[in-house]
Amino acid sequence: MKSFYDVQQLLKKFGLIIYFKDEHNTIEMMNQELKDIHQSGLISNEDFIQARLILNQRKMGKL
Secondary structure: OOOHHHHHHHHHOOOOOOOOOOHHHHHHHHHHHHHHHHHOOOOOHHHHHHHHHHHHHHHOOOO
């Protein structure tokens, strides 16, 4: 997983398509859904950490 698009595709595998007009809200909701999926044991720790890193970088304007 290398990009914001990859994180979107990961969430899409679980039937989640998240979009808000405000990108900050989109990222926050994606983070919350990732936490829920991870706590349910549906994704690995590695995927969870990588996805969160990508979202945090996007939030900080680095991607």
